[in-house]
Amino acid sequence: MQIKIKSLEPAALFLSALVLLFAIPFSRGLIGKPFLYGQQTYHSLASGSQSFYSSLLKLPGNNPLMFQLCLGLGFLVGLYLLIRVLSAGLESYAVLFAMFSPGTLHVFSNLLADGLALFCLVWGIFFFFKQRPFISTLFLLMGFAASPWYMLGGLVLIWVYFIIKQRSLQFPVFMSLAALVIFLLLDFRIEISQLATTQVITNLVFELGGPSGFSLITLLLAVIGFFATYKAFKELATVYVYSALAFIGMYLFGTSPLVFLFIIPVLAAYTIQLLLKRKWVLQSLKYITLLLIVLGVVLSASFSIVWAVSQSPDKEMELALAELAKLPVGNVLSSPAYGAFISYGAQKPIVADSLVSDAILLNETETIFASRDLKKARVFFLAHNVSYLFISPEMRSGLVWNEPEEGLLFLLRNNQTFAKEYTYKGFEIWKIKNP
Amino acid sequence: MQTKTALVLLWCVFLLSFGIRLYYNFSAGGYFEPQAYYSLRQVESVKRNFVTLYDDPLSFGGKFMPHLPGFYYLLAGADMLQPYGLIIFASIVPALIAFVAYFFAGEITSNPGLRLLAAFLATYNPDFLQLTTNTLSPLMLTLLLFFFTAGLFLRLERNKQLLPYLLISSLLLALTSLYSIVLVAGLWLYFGLIKLQGLKLQARSLEFTIFYSIFTFIVGYLSFVKASMSLGIAGLLVQAKRGLFTLNMVHISWVSFFSGLGILAVLFGIYGLYLAVQQDTKKRQANFLIALGLILLGLIVAGFAGMPIAFFGFVLAMASVYSVAAVLMYIQRLKSVRALLTSALIILIVIPLFASAINGLGRTELARADMVEALSFIRENSPQDSVVMAPLKYGHMISYFANRSNVADSNFLNSGDLEVRLNAIHSAYTTVYETEALSIFEKYGVKYILVNPEILSEFQIPSLRYVGDAKCFKKVYDSGTAIYEVLCRLK
Numbered sequence: 001m002q003i004k005i006k007s008l009e010p011a012a013l014f015l016s017a018l019v020l021l022f023a024i025p026f027s028r029g030l031i032g033k034p035f036l037y038g039q040q041t042y043h044s045l046a047s048g049s050q051s052f053y054s055s056l057l058k059l060p061g062n063n064p065l066m067f068q069l070c071l072g073l074g075f076l077v078g079l080y081l082l083i084r085v086l087s088a089g090l091e092s093y094a095v096l097f098a099m100f101s102p103g104t105l106h107v108f109s110n111l112l113a114d115g116l117a118l119f120c121l122v123w124g125i126f127f128f129f130k131q132r133p134f135i136s137t138l139f140l141l142m143g144f145a146a147s148p149w150y151m152l153g154g155l156v157l158i159w160v161y162f163i164i165k166q167r168s169l170q171f172p173v174f175m176s177l178a179a180l181v182i183f184l185l186l187d188f189r190i191e192i193s194q195l196a197t198t199q200v201i202t203n204l205v206f207e208l209g210g211p212s213g214f215s216l217i218t219l220l221l222a223v224i225g226f227f228a229t230y231k232a233f234k235e236l237a238t239v240y241v242y243s244a245l246a247f248i249g250m251y252l253f254g255t256s257p258l259v260f261l262f263i264i265p266v267l268a269a270y271t272i273q274l275l276l277k278r279k280w281v282l283q284s285l286k287y288i289t290l291l292l293i294v295l296g297v298v299l300s301a302s303f304s305i306v307w308a309v310s311q312s313p314d315k316e317m318e319l320a321l322a323e324l325a326k327l328p329v330g331n332v333l334s335s336p337a338y339g340a341f342i343s344y345g346a347q348k349p350i351v352a353d354s355l356v357s358d359a360i361l362l363n364e365t366e367t368i369f370a371s372r373d374l375k376k377a378r379v380f381f382l383a384h385n386v387s388y389l390f391i392s393p394e395m396r397s398g399l400v401w402n403e404p405e406e407g408l409l410f411l412l413r414n415n416q417t418f419a420k421e422y423t424y425k426g427f428e429i430w431k432i433k434n435p
Numbered sequence: 436m437q438t439k440t441a442l443v444l445l446w447c448v449f450l451l452s453f454g455i456r457l458y459y460n461f462s463a464g465g466y467f468e469p470q471a472y473y474s475l476r477q478v479e480s481v482k483r484n485f486v487t488l489y490d491d492p493l494s495f496g497g498k499f500m501p502h503l504p505g506f507y508y509l510l511a512g513a514d515m516l517q518p519y520g521l522i523i524f525a526s527i528v529p530a531l532i533a534f535v536a537y538f539f540a541g542e543i544t545s546n547p548g549l550r551l552l553a554a555f556l557a558t559y560n561p562d563f564l565q566l567t568t569n570t571l572s573p574l575m576l577t578l579l580l581f582f583f584t585a586g587l588f589l590r591l592e593r594n595k596q597l598l599p600y601l602l603i604s605s606l607l608l609a610l611t612s613l614y615s616i617v618l619v620a621g622l623w624l625y626f627g628l629i630k631l632q633g634l635k636l637q638a639r640s641l642e643f644t645i646f647y648s649i650f651t652f653i654v655g656y657l658s659f660v661k662a663s664m665s666l667g668i669a670g671l672l673v674q675a676k677r678g679l680f681t682l683n684m685v686h687i688s689w690v691s692f693f694s695g696l697g698i699l700a701v702l703f704g705i706y707g708l709y710l711a712v713q714q715d716t717k718k719r720q721a722n723f724l725i726a727l728g729l730i731l732l733g734l735i736v737a738g739f740a741g742m743p744i745a746f747f748g749f750v751l752a753m754a755s756v757y758s759v760a761a762v763l764m765y766i767q768r769l770k771s772v773r774a775l776l777t778s779a780l781i782i783l784i785v786i787p788l789f790a791s792a793i794n795g796l797g798r799t800e801l802a803r804a805d806m807v808e809a810l811s812f813i814r815e816n817s818p819q820d821s822v823v824m825a826p827l828k829y830g831h832m833i834s835y836f837a838n839r840s841n842v843a844d845s846n847f848l849n850s851g852d853l854e855v856r857l858n859a860i861h862s863a864y865t866t867v868y869e870t871e872a873l874s875i876f877e878k879y880g881v882k883y884i885l886v887n888p889e890i891l892s893e894f895q896i897p898s899l900r901y902v903g904d905a906k907c908f909k910k911v912y913d914s915g916t917a918i919y920e921v922l923c924r925l926k
Contacts, residue, residue, distance in 0.1 A: 198667070202667045206664075207656070207660050207663050207664055208663055208667050209664055209666070209667035216652070217649075217652065217653075280642055281638040281639050282595075282639055282642045285642050285645075285646040288646060288650075289649050292646075292650055295653060296652065296656060299653075299657070307664070403878070
């Protein structure tokens with residue numbers, strides 16, 4: 001009986017992963033919202049984006065969402081196989097923690113390059129341990145092309161592993177050179193962002209506002225697991241070095257916390273294994289404790305799904321963007337947070353995009369939104385060739401303004417400069433006359 | 436002292452504390468300190484909808500209000516016993532600390548007299564007495580449950596049968612206050628100290644601690660996840676800091692620290708902790724007390740005064756068992772004056788503490804009757820969506836008595852623009868410019884402004900300077916507290 005259940009485990013895990021990964025697009029679809037959400041996703045789809053990952057998405061016949069969901073499933077299968085190779089017994093728990101992690105749900109239901117990088121890295125490492133250097137190299141290089149951060153992470157893992165095992169360094173040297181070539185060819189840029197500790201924590205923890213982060217309960221268990229593995233610190237040196245560098249990366253370059261997706265779920269799984277193996281005197285507390293942990297993990301996954309479902313764009317914005325798309329060509333001024341939505345949805349150039357515009361332009365946009373000076377506004381419109389103003393209810397209620405006639409909103413009553421082209425459920429499109 | 440005598444005296448300590456609280460609560464004429472009206476709103480919500488109020492349409496003009504609901508359900512239960520249910524509850528619950536302290540001290544000493552002394556010191560801790568009289572603050576239940584749970588935890592090592600009581604007590608604590616996190620931290624620090632000294636960890640204690648850590652985490656998670664997701668860690672820290680500053684809870688002086696806890700009680704307590712470290716480090720109880728003391732002291736040093744000081748007072752009361760025992764042991768050697776010195780010592784500890792505790796009572800600022808009447812007037816004579824402006828401390832009273840929105844109250848969490856609002860309130864009362872006041876009133880949709888001598892003295896102004904303009908301001912009520920209606924809008 002036990003053997004049968006054991007053999008059903010991978011299938012059950014696969015099915016759970018399928019349900020969880022489809023939960024966000026399915027729920028969004030159910031309430032009439034577009035399946036895809038988030039600025040980064042629309043940035044990947046927008047015509048201006050030329051990254052390796054975007055190019056893959058735009059391949060003829062490719063359904064971007066299905067592609068990403070398949071990457072997610074592939075990643076979880078790869079993680080299961082990899083952990084089974086490295087540490088038998090932990091794979092099921094670790095994959096469960098990984099699949100319920102808000103970061104996993106976010107990255108694989110969104111069009112983020114991190115998804116491809118994670119998929120490639122996990123399979124690359126798996127084939128490496130399976131002594132298949134050719135396939136391993138192929139995956140790793142593809143992962144490198146998807147994101148420079150995973151490139152560095154992969155290189156660190158390879159170098160530290162080879163140094164600790166005192167093996168010939170031919171493979172790491174080859175990989176490093178290949179990575180360098182990819183880095184130069186794809187014109188990657190590394191910008192130092194130097195985040196504050198609070199921002200790093202926010203990014204790392206989903207409940208503190210980091211959509212790609214881990215749930216608090218998983219982190220708590222991982223921390224316990226980290227300390228519990230102190231006896232095996234020599235064997236885990238590669239993990240420690242990787243983690244330390246990943247943390248430095250988060251501080252200096254704002255790297256995504258997803259780089260920990262190989263480590264945190266495994267450490268959390270180790271803690272669960274310890275709890276299960278321990279002979280409890282108060283047996284009833286053991287089951288309640290485990291139940292509470294399951295509850296915590298499930299709750300955080302649920303919250304992340306709810307969060308994702310609430311994200312822009314919604315049906316009304318989609319309609320407004322379609323309306324904007326029908327209007328003659330012209331630059332659009334809106335909240336920089338909508339840059340990617342407008343570029344993709346309305347196929348129109350935008351003045352400022354929070355993902356690509358520099359700080360000076362973002363500040364300038366913020367100033368013009370706050371200003372009641374018509375002359376200043378007209379100068380701005382002329383300088384940036386602004387033809388349309390796109391306003392959402394979200395912009396009126398905190399994203400840009402807090403008051404009904406605050407800043408630029410006050411100027412809208414001037415019908416010599418502004419003409420309302422569209423309004424529906426709080427979405428407004430204004431045409432700028434003779435900027 | 437015989438156990439029986441000690442128990443009789445313990446009942447006296449309890450009854451006296453209960454009586455004092457009852458007297459002060461009744462003599463306030465049914466009014467509490469202004470913050471208590473938040474609890475009363477929660478009670479009303481439980482009675483009306485069987486759930487506490489999370490989405491409050493009146494606080495800060497409407498916001499989500501994360502909280503732990505346990506205390507409010509108990510309070511709602513007590514309120515069923517009309518007309519004095521709440522007052523009896525507010526008097527009896529904090530007085531029960533005498534029994535909890537006696538119980539806890541039983542883990543430190545078997546001497547009934549010393550246990551009784553510890554119970555007295557904990558019950559008449561001036562800070563605790565003052566913080567839990569004329570109020571309906573969750574603090575009264577928190578402190579009780581905190582140390583009852585801690586005492587049961589210590590006993591669990593010897594008696595497995597106590598587990599159900601420990602579970603009930605600890606779960607209630609987790610549902611009442613975030614101080615359950617302090618207890619969890621104290622438990623882990625205790626294990627750390629035990630491990631450092633090479634003592635054996637008790638399996639039961641460790642298992643309970645693992646369970647309780649996860650349970651506390653889940654309860655806190657469910658209650659505060661919405662706020663933490665929208666604010667982030669930086670936002671939460673900023674708001675906590677702002678809240679502390681606004682309530683003048685930071686930068687506590689040593690004078691107020693000593694006087695709040697009773698000078699002799701502090702001295703005996705600290706000396707007791709020292710003796711516990713010196714002589715009793717092999718005992719788990721001493722380590723546990725030290726662990727809790729260190730965590731609470733850390734909170735006090737970090738600027739969290741008020742509640743942690745009252746908690747620390749309890750720890751000192753328990754620790755003083757060690758020092759008083761040491762002094763009594765010394766006195767025992769002086770055969771001729773033994774009785775005299777023992778009595779003198781007890782009197783020296785008991786009388787000043789009691790005097791200091793009683794002296795602190797009656798200083799609590801209560802809701803003013805004329806303010807309550809003014810707010811009732813607004814309730815009866817204003818549109819439902821009116822916003823009323825008054826200083827922060829009256830925020831909950833506006834919501835409770837007038838059933839109208841306030842501009843700010845002491846629930847800082849999830850109030851993004853707290854500082855802006857506090858500055859706006861200050862400016863609205865102190866400005867000499869009518870346009871400035873009107874722009875503030877317009878911003879927050881303020882329809883009524885409350886003014887009374889207390890508010891005027893708080894802002895150090897003789898009167899509101901701009902209300903003379905009859906076109907824009909109309910005095911609609913004046914009976915100690917005046918109400919001005921705002922009639923104008925800035926064009």
